Amino acid sequence: MVVSVCVGTASISLSEVVRAIVFPLAPEKLRVDYFAVNIVWNLRLPRVVMAVLAGACFGVAGCILQVVLRNPLASPYTVGVASSAAFGAALAIILGAGITGWWGQVMIYKNPYFIVASAFAMSMVCSLAIMVLSFYKGASPGTTVLAGIAMTYIFSALTSLLQYFGTTEQVAAVVFWTFGNLGKAGWFDIVLTFFALLTLAPVTYFLSSSYNAVLAGDEVAASLGVNVRALRIVSLAMASLLTATPISFVGTIGFIGLLAPHIARMTIGSDHRFLIPSSLLTGSILLLAADTIARIIVSPLILPVGIVTAFMGVPLFLYLLLTRREKYW
Amino acid sequence: MKIEVLGVSFSYDSLKALDNVTFTVNPGEVVSLLGPNGSGKTTLLKCICNILKPKVGVVTIDGKNIQVYSRADLAKIVGYVPQIEDSKFPLTVFEWVLLGRKPHMGIAPTEKDIEIVEKTIKELGLEKLAFRKVNELSGGEWRKAVIARALAQQPKVLLLDEPTNHLDLKHQIEVLKLIRNLAYKRKIAVIMATHDINLALRFSDKIVVLNKGKIVFCGFREEIKPAILEKTFEVKIEVVKDSKGEFIVIPKM
Secondary structure (H helix, E strand, O other), rough: HHHHHHHOOOOOOOHHHHHHHHHHHHOOOOOOOOOHHHHHHHHHHHHHHHHHHHHHHHHHHHHHHHHHHHOOOOOOOOOOOOHHHHHHHHHHHHHHHHHHHHHHHHHHHOHHHHHHHHHHHHHHHHHHHHHHHHOOOOOHHHHHHHHHHOOOOOOOOHHHHHHOOOHHHHHHHHHHHHHOOOHHHHHHHHHHHHHHHHHHHHHHEEEEEEEHHHHOOOOHHHHOOHHHHHHHHHHHHHHHHHHHHHHHHOOOOHHHHHHHHHHHHHHHOOOOHHHHHHHHHHHHHHHHHHHHHHHHHOOOOOOOHHHHHHHHHHHHHHHHHHHOOOOOO | OOOEEEEEEEEOOOOOEEEEEEEOOOOEEEEEEEEEOOHHHEEEHHOOOOOOOEEEEEEEOOOOEEOOOHHHHHHHHHEOOOOOOOOOOOOOOOHHHHHHHHHHHHOOOOHHHHHHHHHHHHHHHHHHOOOOOOHHOOOHHHHHHHHHHHOOOOOOEEEEEEEOOOOOOHHHHHHHHHHHHHHHHHHEEEEEEEOOHHHHHHOOOOOEEOOEEEEEEEEEEOOOOHHHHHHHHHHOEEEEEEOOOEEEEEEEE
C-alpha cells in the first residue's frame, strides 16, 4: 500500500510518504514538504485505501454470489448492479441537468453526491426487483441469474436511451463514469465503504458453513438445516450492498468480483471458512495492483482502473486456469 | 426415534404423487420402500425430511409433528442421502463428510466433530481417499462419501434414496450391513428406497410397497407375497430359497 502511495505522476520517496502519513499525529515534530502531505492525504491515500476496500467488497460479493447461484460466471454484475448503477448515474447526469438546466449543472458539479445517490438508489431498485422475482419462483439459481440478466439488459437499454437524448458532454460524462475511477473517492466515501465491509464481511464469514452446505446442492443443504431460500436472498442483498456502495462512488469496476473468488478458489480450495477471507484479500490486492499500474503505465496520464483490471486480471486468470491440473469448479 | 407417517398425500401441481400413505417405523428398524419408477418413493422420503411439505397428513417423529421443528433442529435428527448428488465441488472427502457435522457445529468444527468424521470415514473404508478431491472419485466411492456424510450427522432417523446406486456387489453388501448394524446399535430408524428387491428382503425388517402413490403392501419381509410384487412391477417372478433358507426373487423372462 505504501509503495502504491509513492508512485504516480509526482514521485514521492518512501520515507516522505511515511512521514506524510504520520504527519497529522505530530505536526510539530516532523519536517515535511507540505506539497507531499497534500498529495498523499488528498490524492494518493484516498485512492489507495478505496482500492483496497472496494477490491475487498467485490471479492466477498463475488464469492458469495458464485456459491449461492452455483454459477462460475456469477459476479456482482450478474445481478444487474453495475448496469443499474450506471443508469442511475446517467439519469443524474443527463436528466438532472436537462430538467433543472443551469441550476442542475451547478448542483451536479457542486454536489457530486447527487450522482452517487442516484446510482446507489437505482442499483437497490434493481436488486430488489431481482430478489422479488426470484423469491416468487422459489429462488432457484437459474431463475435468479436469468432475472439478473434481464435487469442488466433493461437498465443498459435505459442508459442507451438517455444517452441518445443527451448532449455530447453529458454522454462523455456517462461513459467516463462507467470506466470507473478511484480518483473520485473522498474520505467520506471511504468511511461509508469501510462501514459496509465491516458490517457485512463478518456476516458472510459467519454463514460460511451454510455456504459449504450449499455446495452439496439445495436439497442436501436443506437436510443439513440450511434455509436455502433465505440464504440466497440474504446473500443477494449483501452482495448488492457490498458492490453498490463502492461503485456508486467510483463508477463501475469490472472483473474483480468475478476473478478474485476464482483465483482464491484455485489457490486455497472451496471451503468458505478460508475462501471468503482469501477472496477479500485477493480482491484488494488485484484492485490495488491494477490501480497502481493504471497510474504509472502511461504517466503522467492516469488510465481508468476499470480498463486495467481487465487487461491485467484476464491474463492472470487464464494462466491459472490453464496451468491448474485439477478441476476446481 | 419412532417415525409415524399419517395419511400423507402430496401432489406436484395436478399430478398426485402420494395418496394417503400411512406407516410406522420403530427405532432400530430398517424399512425398505419398493415400487416401480414414479411410484412416489423419493417424494415420500422428501416429505419425511421436510424438503417437501405434504398437502394432507402429517409426519411425526416421537409423536411430534416435523413441521414444528426448525430446519436446524430437524437436521440434528434426520439424515438424508439423495438419489443423485451431482454437484461436485473440489472439497476433499474429509471436508465433504465434515459437512454432515454442520447441524451440530458453529463456524468451525470442534475436536469432537473431527473425531466423528474420522471414525465414519474408517467405518466406510474411505481412509485412503480421505484427502482426495470428491470430483476425482469414481461413482461408487462418491456414493460412499455421500453416505458417510449422512452418517457423520449422527441422525436418529436415516433416509436413504437408492443408497446402493453405483456400488458394486461387495460394497452394496458392506454398506447395507453397516447401516443395518448402526440401526440396531444406535436405535436409528432407517427408511430406504431401493430397486433391488433381494437386497431389500435381506437387509430390512419391514417392506413397504408403493404403486402410483398408494401403499399396496406394508409388513414384515416374511409376509410379502409374490403376487403383490408381480402386480406392482408388472413382471412374472419366481421365488426360490437359497442354501441358507433366504428367499430370492428372480424375474421370469
